[in-house]
Amino acid sequence: MTDHATRLAARAAALAKPGETVPLIEDVGLFSAISTESRLALFYEPVAVIVLQGEMEVTIGSAVLNYAPGTCFVGSIDLPVTGRITRAGPEAPYLALSIALRRDALADLLAEAPQVIPERGKCYALGPMPDQLPQACERLLALQDAPGDAPVLGPMIRREILFRLLRGPQAAALHQVLASDPKLTQVRRALTWIRTHLDESVPVHDMATCAGMSDASFHRHFRAATGMSPLQYQKTLRLQAARRAILAGSEVARAAFAVGYESPSQFSREYARMFGLAPSKDAKRLLGADSEEPA
DSSP states (O other), X not given: OOHHHHHHHHHHHHHOOTTSEEEEETTEEEEEEOOOSSEEEEEEOSEEEEEEESEEEEEETTEEEEEOTTXXXXXXXXXXXXXXXXXXXXXXXXXXXXXXXXXXXXXXXHHHSOOOOOOTTOOEEEEEXXXXXXXXXXXXXXXXXXXXXXXXXXXXXXXXXXXXHTTSTTHHHHHGGGOOOHHHHHHHHHHHHHHTTTTSOOOHHHHHHHHTSOHHHHHHHHHHHHSSOHHHHHHHHHHHHHHHHHHTTOOHHHHHHHTTOSOHHHHHHHHHHHHSSXXXXXXXXXXXXXXXXXX
């Protein structure tokens, strides 16, 4: 790490609470983790993730991304993903800032920022931090020592961070938050529909009909946008929802049926494939220690 990166990580570590996301200002949080034991189930709404320390492996469909210090992820569409902290510990926790990407906050900034043509269908990107972004992050963290300044300076620094991202390798994905691509709009409509019908066995044809697309076109554009097939997206959402229910105290069979599984054995197999353990063993492991899943 450079001296500047070391200072930034040290300031973040002083504010962090392992296993929690600490809110810093509106739409900005600081996540910290010290355990590398369990797999994380994450649901990304449009978000930017800036990695300050440690490493995390994130799987989106068949793509495996390595969140390393000095990298930044931008996702412009709702994505269910799995993750695993691969480098962290009590003395050097995993630390990452997350910034919610709101359409209204981005609209005027995109109008003023350098123009970048969004890559059709590409809805996420991981790359190195753009120049001047670490300095903006350091000013953001410093605001925690001056809470009276945060209401005025916080939105300005958040805006600067987004502006810096628009000048880096994440720019095309960031532009997709407001992209007017009609195919992407149709895919987004299907994503919402899938989330509200998790407990139903929905054929892909019905998903395509909801999106207003042919089956073949729907498959192609859905995979381009999310990195996974419609059924894989649906299955990931179902397993994540069931995991949350089990951790909240639901019986395994009841959680499986609630998200559309008719076979408990199939549910257990697919759950173990995603999270590394059978449902009951996974719950025992997570409930026996502090869960470290970002809020």
